Amino acid sequence: MTPTVPESLSPTLESLWQKNQSDLADAPAWWQKRKTAEWEKFQSLPMPSRTDEDWRFARINSLKFDGYSEPQPIDDEGKRLLEERSLLPTEVAGVFIFVNDQLVSFQAVDPELAEKGVVWKPLSLAVKENSELLEKHFMSQPIELGSEKFSAMHGALCREGSLLHVPKGVEIDKPFVAYHWVSGENASVFPHTLLIADEMAKVTLVDYFCSDHADSRNLAIGVNDLYAGQGAKVTYLSAQNWSLNSMAFHLNSTQAFRDAFITSLNLHLGGNLARTESHSQILGENAHTEMLSLTVANGEQQFDQRTLQTHYKGHSVSDLLYKNALFDNGRTIFSGLIRVVEEAQQTDAYQTNRNLLLDPTAEANALPGLEILANDVKCSHGATTGQIDEEQLYYLLARGIPRKEAYKLLTYGFFEEVLEKLTNSEIQEHFRDLIRAKFKDS
Amino acid sequence: MSTLEIKNLNVTVAETQILRDFSLTLPKGEVHAIMGPNGTGKSTLAKALAGHPDYEITSGEVLLDGEDILELEVDERARAGLFMAFQYPSEIPGVSIANFLRAARQARLGEDEELEVTKFYKEMYEKMDALQIDRKFTSRAVNDGFSGGEKKRNEILQMAMLEPKYAIMDETDSGLDIDALRIVSEGVNKLKGPQMGVLLITHYQRILNYITPDKVHVMFDGRIVKSGGKELALELEDKGYDWIKEEVAQLA
Structure with a gap:
């Protein structure tokens, strides 16, 4: 023990x-x-x-x-x-x-x-x-x-x-x-x-x-x-x-x-x-929270993500999107809970975790959850774990892009849905550079 | 040696034989059209040449300027100078056309060479202007939400930027209205020349009103059964494919 x-x-x-x-x-x-x-x-x-x-x-x-x-x-x-x-x-x-x-x-x-x-x-x-x-x-x-x-x-x-x-x-x-x-x-x-x-x-x-x-x-x-x-x-x-x-x-x-x-x-x-x-x-009512996350897990890295969206008041929105790209022996755990108390009617709460597995040795765990005590709400949660789309990969290869590069491009593409929400283009580009640098180093 | 030479190619898809001893020689600088009814293996030919994993080549040779490309991976074939304009190009959300093309061009440089970005953009914009493609196009994600015509135009832009030795156009005309067809054809006409051979795979004659082929081949049941000049296309337009089928049946 x-x-x-x-x-x-x-x-x-x-x-x-x-x-x-x-x-x-x-x-x-x-x-x-x-x-x-x-x-x-x-x-x-x-x-x-x-x-x-x-x-x-x-x-x-x-x-x-x-x-x-x-x-x-x-x-x-x-x-x-x-x-x-x-x-x-x-x-x-x-x-x-x-x-x-x-x-x-x-x-x-x-x-x-x-x-x-x-x-x-x-x-x-x-x-x-x-x-x-x-x-x-x-x-x-x-x-x-x-x-x-x-x-x-x-x-x-x-x-x-x-x-x-x-x-x-x-x-x-x-x-x-x-x-x-x-x-x-x-x-x-x-x-x-x-x-x-x-x-x-x-x-x-x-x-x-x-x-x-x-x-x-x-x-x-x-x-x-x-x-x-x-x-x-x-x-x-x-x-x-x-x-x-x-x-x-x-x-x-x-x-x-x-x-x-x-x-x-x-x-x-x-x-x-x-x-x-x-x-x-x-x-409070009519509030809106957006929770976004991007993760690149490679080598022996482990990322453990726990989230909670608590709605104490109704008529509000919370929207979560966590995207993980996993290579090598990379490992992620996403565990998320939406909690809506009884009086928080007319709540909209969403929780999405998407995992892109780029190596068969990588491991993504997902534990999405809901705990809803109000009866008039719109809530959804979903977790998907998938590999690279073969047809997309083939298309990149058919243009002469090597497999490893194609994986990177598709990973950047996977993240873009979140990055494009950034309104400051310099910070946006800096975040892209940080992601690209990680691939350069590995 | 400046030819794309396909020799006795046999291809199966899901254990069904589609191409049967298919042979064709496409010299650089020429445009050849391959026509034929549906289900004769036209698209199979294109996909097998480009190395799609679902298409199994059981025997035969494909020589690109003398080099056997069948042993090469999909991306290596492309870098060797083979280009495939897809009938149904994939949509790749989040990857801009500019970044996609940059990666494709970077891949054609040596390991220690870095693409000169300013030159790249200059060239891309020049080619877009020549092809009458709006420059804003490049910041859009590859084919994501594109109309049929936009997708095909994107294929032409890629062809312009990658300058292949041989281009295979797989039913590029399908699903295009007459305006899109004209624009795409004009693009091909601008790009064709002594440095490139074009294999134009089509079901209909109408694209040949815009692109004049040096040769027309008729494909039936997995092989070429008749070859001729551009007038053959008109004959097919006029008489349909049935007389070819009858000719083949008589030979059998």
């Missing part, structure tokens, strides 16, 4: 926690208290077990936390190089470049927007300067998809990230962009993103997660919480490109209030073991 908590777990993380605590000295009392509570929670919660429904099909044995350490400081030259590698769209509303959970470069928000009350701050500063806002929103969304323990670990160990607050009626078309780099063997990071869009605000935020070295072993546990107030329009995009030797958790929660419109698109390319949990909560 595997012990519930591996013995190797504590010492490494203990030292991370101690380091973290020493940073807390001049932080507000609530923050110290919250972090300590998260640490205690992390320690008290058991590791996931094979019998947990939330961890079905997951390789529990691969969850090993031994050897990860406090990242080493990075020199100025190293910082400069990473800054150069942080590609940005021509027009941005604000930029953060974090390396090992430290802010190394930023572009502050326009004074004009700052005057309107827009807050774009690194978490470490926001804790002191926007304490009230953070106290209300930091880690306050429920974690219900199985990673309660890892969420608590993030809560305790996270030190840096982005706070973006857009006040009532402020509309910003240019995107905010944050790069989260990890550098060094065994380095661990805990990036945090908190986006609060008040009533009728409009905002776009893009998170890039990347490793300095393609083959370093890293641990990343990120949490990202979005709030879309009444009538707010929020677009959240992320590109996860950690090294192939990394273990990553990304826990996303979204709250959509009345008339809010949220689009989220997560691109998953990196990690040896990458788990994503996305919970979209409809808390």
